[in-house]
Amino acid sequence: MQSDILSHLQNKGRKKVSLGLLGEVIFMAAIVAITLLAFHTHEKRILFVGVFCDIFNILMYASPLTIVKKVVTTKSVEFMPLYLSLANFLNGCVWTAYALIKFDIFMLVSNGLGAFFGLLQLVLYAFYYKSTPKHGGKEVKPSEIQLPVSDTASRV
CATH class of the missing domain: 1.20.5 (Single alpha-helices involved in coiled-coils or other helix-helix interfaces)
Incomplete structure (x- = not known):
């Protein structure tokens, strides 16, 4: 069953x-x-795809910020993943540096904002880390919560 x-x-x-x-x-x-x-010219195609990709890249970088309200109201970073915020920040910094070398405006705008959003997440994490309640000496992450599974099927 x-x-x-x-x-x-x-x-x-x-x-x-x-x-x-x-x-x-x-x-x-x-x-x-x-x-x-x-779009019939190369320049117009680049502009369209560049702006389109910038929009989705900014949305990707900003998506972890949706949890900010919960972090501030609960004064806990329990549901804010540190490694995702760190990866966002580092990824944004590296791509921003590359965009500055090549001076690609599309890469510079979205990844510069991504580095800024990642920094905001890390500052928020550092600010509320001490006030986060600990569960039995170990923080329980949502990914570690599992449903109990009965072993009756294996006994049959």
């Missing part, structure tokens, strides 16, 4: 991932088609 439920949940998860991937492929194909059909 429980293995049927687990199998159903796994199939449901696979369907969700497959639909998400299919949506991304369709979205990417639409962007390529728009770029090739609507």
